[in-house]
Amino acid sequence: MDYSNLRRQAASMKKSLFDQGYLDEQFCQVEDLQDEASPNFAEEVITLFFKDSARLISNIEQALEKYPKDFNKWDAYMQQLKGSCSSIGASRMKSECMSFREFCGQGNVEGCMKSFQKVKREHGVLRQKLEAYFQLLRQAGPAGAATRPGM
Amino acid sequence: MRSEERNGAVGNQFPVGMRVLAVDDDPVCLKVLETLLRRCKYHVTTTNQAAIALRMLRENRDSFDLVISDVHMPDMDGFKLLELVGLEMDLPVIMLSVNGETKTVMKGITHGACDYLLKPVRLEELKNIWQHVVRRRFSNRERANVDVYEECSRPSNVDFDNVHSQITCGSPDQSGRPSKKRKEYHSEDEDEGGESNGQGNDDSSAPKKPRVVWSVELHRKFVAAVNHLGVDKAVPKRILELMNVDKLTRENVASHLQKYRLYLKRLSAVASQQASIVAALGGSDTFMRMGALEGLQGYEGFTSSEAMSSFSPQGLLNRNNLTSFGIQGMAASRPIQIATGNSTISHSTGDVNRYRLSLPGTSNRQGNVAQGLAASVGQVQLPQKWIQGENHDLSNIVSGNGFVNSVPGTLRSVTNSPLLQQDLVERRQAKMVIQPSSSANSERLEGTVGVSSSLMDSHVSQQGDFPLSVLSASALFSGTFASSNISKLGATSSGSTTICPSNDLRVARDNKMGASSFGSAIRLSPDTAQNQKYLNFGGGSSLRHNIDSENTDSLLVSKLVWSSLLNSQPPSTFGSQRPDNGSLGVKMIEPASVTAAPQMKIDTFDILTPKNTLELSFPRLNSELSSSSCSFDGLLNSIIKVEKDDASFSDDLGCDFYSLGACI
Numbered sequence: 107m108d109y110s111n112l113r114r115q116a117a118s119m120k121k122s123l124f125d126q127g128y129l130d131e132q133f134c135q136v137e138d139l140q141d142e143a144s145p146n147f148a149e150e151v152i153t154l155f156f157k158d159s160a161r162l163i164s165n166i167e168q169a170l171e172k173y174p175k176d177f178n179k180w181d182a183y184m185q186q187l188k189g190s191c192s193s194i195g196a197s198r199m200k201s202e203c204m205s206f207r208e209f210c211g212q213g214n215v216e217g218c219m220k221s222f223q224k225v226k227r228e229h230g231v232l233r234q235k236l237e238a239y240f241q242l243l244r245q246a247g248p249a250g251a252a253t254r255p256g257m
Numbered sequence: 258m259r260s261e262e263r264n265g266a267v268g269n270q271f272p273v274g275m276r277v278l279a280v281d282d283d284p285v286c287l288k289v290l291e292t293l294l295r296r297c298k299y300h301v302t303t304t305n306q307a308a309i310a311l312r313m314l315r316e317n318r319d320s321f322d323l324v325i326s327d328v329h330m331p332d333m334d335g336f337k338l339l340e341l342v343g344l345e346m347d348l349p350v351i352m353l354s355v356n357g358e359t360k361t362v363m364k365g366i367t368h369g370a371c372d373y374l375l376k377p378v379r380l381e382e383l384k385n386i387w388q389h390v391v392r393r394r395f396s397n398r399e400r401a402n403v404d405v406y407e408e409c410s411r412p413s414n415v416d417f418d419n420v421h422s423q424i425t426c427g428s429p430d431q432s433g434r435p436s437k438k439r440k441e442y443h444s445e446d447e448d449e450g451g452e453s454n455g456q457g458n459d460d461s462s463a464p465k466k467p468r469v470v471w472s473v474e475l476h477r478k479f480v481a482a483v484n485h486l487g488v489d490k491a492v493p494k495r496i497l498e499l500m501n502v503d504k505l506t507r508e509n510v511a512s513h514l515q516k517y518r519l520y521l522k523r524l525s526a527v528a529s530q531q532a533s534i535v536a537a538l539g540g541s542d543t544f545m546r547m548g549a550l551e552g553l554q555g556y557e558g559f560t561s562s563e564a565m566s567s568f569s570p571q572g573l574l575n576r577n578n579l580t581s582f583g584i585q586g587m588a589a590s591r592p593i594q595i596a597t598g599n600s601t602i603s604h605s606t607g608d609v610n611r612y613r614l615s616l617p618g619t620s621n622r623q624g625n626v627a628q629g630l631a632a633s634v635g636q637v638q639l640p641q642k643w644i645q646g647e648n649h650d651l652s653n654i655v656s657g658n659g660f661v662n663s664v665p666g667t668l669r670s671v672t673n674s675p676l677l678q679q680d681l682v683e684r685r686q687a688k689m690v691i692q693p694s695s696s697a698n699s700e701r702l703e704g705t706v707g708v709s710s711s712l713m714d715s716h717v718s719q720q721g722d723f724p725l726s727v728l729s730a731s732a733l734f735s736g737t738f739a740s741s742n743i744s745k746l747g748a749t750s751s752g753s754t755t756i757c758p759s760n761d762l763r764v765a766r767d768n769k770m771g772a773s774s775f776g777s778a779i780r781l782s783p784d785t786a787q788n789q790k791y792l793n794f795g796g797g798s799s800l801r802h803n804i805d806s807e808n809t810d811s812l813l814v815s816k817l818v819w820s821s822l823l824n825s826q827p828p829s830t831f832g833s834q835r836p837d838n839g840s841l842g843v844k845m846i847e848p849a850s851v852t853a854a855p856q857m858k859i860d861t862f863d864i865l866t867p868k869n870t871l872e873l874s875f876p877r878l879n880s881e882l883s884s885s886s887c888s889f890d891g892l893l894n895s896i897i898k899v900e901k902d903d904a905s906f907s908d909d910l911g912c913d914f915y916s917l918g919a920c921i
Contacts, residue, residue, distance in 0.1 A: 132377045139292045147292060155285045185329060186283060189355040192377045193286040 112246035119239050128232055133195030149240045155194050156233050162187040163226060170222065180218060181210040187225070199228045272387030273298040276320060280310040280338070281327040281353065290325070290353075290378060297384050307333035314346055321348060322390045325374075328354040328361065336368045343369040345470065347397075347512055349389040353378060367523045369516070397512055469509040478502065479513060488521065 123129045140147040166183045173179050188203035190196075202225040209217030277299045281287040287303050294301045302321070304310050307330050314321060324342055328335035339350045351372040352365040365373045371389040374382055471479070482499035483491040493511035500510070 135293075135377070135380065136289060138380075139289070139296060144292070151285060151288055154288060158284050182329070185355055189283050189327075189329075189376050190285045192355060193283070193289050195377070 109247045112242055116239060116242040116246055119235075119242060123235055123239070128196070128198050128235060130195045130197040132192065136194055149243075151194060152236055152240065155190055155196070156229075156236075159187060159190055159199075159229060162190065163229060166222060170219065175213075175215060177210040177213055177218075181207050184210070184225075196228075196232055199225060199232060202228050272390070274300050275387050275390060276300045276322045277302070277386075278310055278313065278321045278324045279303045279326075280307055280324065280330070281305060282330045282332075283327065286327070286353075286376060293378060293380050293383050294325075296380060299387075306330075307335070307338045311338065311341060314342060314348070318346055323349050323351065323386060325351045325353055325386070328352055328356065328365065336364060339365070339368045339370055344516060347393075347516075349393050351386055351389065367526070369519065396515075397508060469505060469513075471513060475500075475502065475505075476513075479510070479517070483514070483517070488518070 120129075124133075136151055137148045144150070162183060166180065166187070169176065169179050169183055184203050184206050188200055188207070191200040191203060202221060206218055206221035206225060209215075209221050277294055279287060279290050279294065279301060280303070281290060282305050284305060287305055291301050291303050302313070304313065307326070310324070310326070311333075314324070326335050326338055330338075335352060335354075339352060342348050342350050349371040350369065351374060352370040353374050353376060354361065354365075355376045357375045362373045371393070372386065469475075478500045479496065482496040485499060486492070486495055491514065493507045493514055496514065497505060497507050497510045
């Protein structure tokens, strides 16, 4: 009961993440890959994502500082980050990455800076939310694999 | 990954157990990809570095059936890895990327990817990737005239265990298959039909036949054989016979030939693209550059493969697209062949050695120009490797990688004009030594120049065989136009050389296509008369004739480029032609001026020089030339100068030259 309640909470949290656009279908795919062989696959991947994306973000930050107006470099870094985001379904972050790249394409420094701040913000928010989500899942018990939102 | 193992484990259920190598620098993507692939029941190996992937593949050629690689990786460009794997191991490669832009996808396809997937990759897409493995095997077999269907469709036939296991296990390697096929094939030949399977089994199941490595040497032989037979008519069996290499099978040759043809086609596609752009005269600069860059990039991948070197030759020359091949041509014997056309250049069958473009006196100079050419195209890399051992001269040209950068400098230093001239005259025919050296020195220019001279000579007489001119043109340009220009030039030049056939030039001229001019000779400005001295380049006198008569004509006439250069004012040089046509080459392309000249003297070299470079250089050259009989140095220098100073030319042609170069 407790567990199922927790699970329900986790499910509704997940649903809201989807509704608010933080996550997309790809996240479900990642969760689907979870099975008996790798029961915590989703969480592992997400953890890996946040670790790697933090590194990428700091690279971009450095690049923004050390290589002013080097749009190609900035774009290259951001493309990496975007790739990661899309792999786990971090939808909002991905959008911000895309707009950053667009600014790069236009040579708009200020646009890039602002967009980058947004990327960081989204990153932080998503991390918080997903951490809460997985924590809930853990509490709900090993059997409580996340289900599709709305189910 | 023993086939037996797999066989037992998967129960003959290919694609289950197919061995995939996944390469991606992004750990998140890699992890997800790995899991997805495992979900499809493939056998997955992952690495986040392309270098490691290559090493794994090279160490155990048979250990994988398919490679999936990301496009953007820090240690090696995904496209490059793609090319290497395709050429060395003949494995199907699937590209992965976040970037789904058409041009990037196109690039992947032209580099040989059998598929291009966008991230995030979905399970459904991965479930079907095994088809690429089967398809490749199927086509390999077809070539070997083996009954693939029979092989693939016998799930439980013990006799075909080997084959079958190969399939189910994701047959370790192509070589395994070919070897099996070979066995069957040979056995057919040797009337050992009954043993084929058995032999095949023994052969394939136990120690796999080593996959053939197309070394530079081997590739060279291959190209020589193909050239000898004619790239369109070459058949694996004959090629194999000509090559006379032990342990090489018809299948190996067949698949290599296929790749070679694809490569050439790709080059020609780029070239024609360039050509059309040039034709448009004013096609967006960017595009041409892109083309050029594409060409360059594309070729880069090739540099590592020996195969590449062979690609350039024959195929290139034969194609009209030459532009792209131009460079290749340079490296390859082809260009030279053309150049020599009738003559002079030793007829090479694609053998690098043949191409001795030796500039008199400068023979050992680094043929930067040539290199420039090559470099520009990017292809240079290939030839270099390939040619290295061979003709030093040629290789120089090819190795032009460095050339591009150094060109500017080199041109200046060209000082052996006297030598060149003389040699040229003497040597028309021949040797155009394009010294590769990447050092920017005039020598290079000389090389190129010399070449052109020779070409000119021959051209003068021949009308339209410009092989040399092309080279020279390219050489010149490549050298002169430092940086991008050079590369473009180089590229184009090569193409132009290949273009030699007068027809090309004419067409080019008629069409005002810059591209065609590619091969087209260097146009000598109508004022060449003034530059009579220059005409002394190899056959100046003959040129003179041309020049006079063509004064009004187009530059097409085999006027020495230099002549045009001599005319410091571009407009004037072209005489009636374009008023602002300073740049010889480039302007020439302009339809108006060019086409105006009725006589398409093929002899003239229409040099498509990058806008700026030509014009600038030409004027300068004039002065320089006047001092010494057509010192190539001067020309080159002027070209270089022109490049820097004069941008008018660029207006006309826009990307023309570049495109040409790119074409190359």
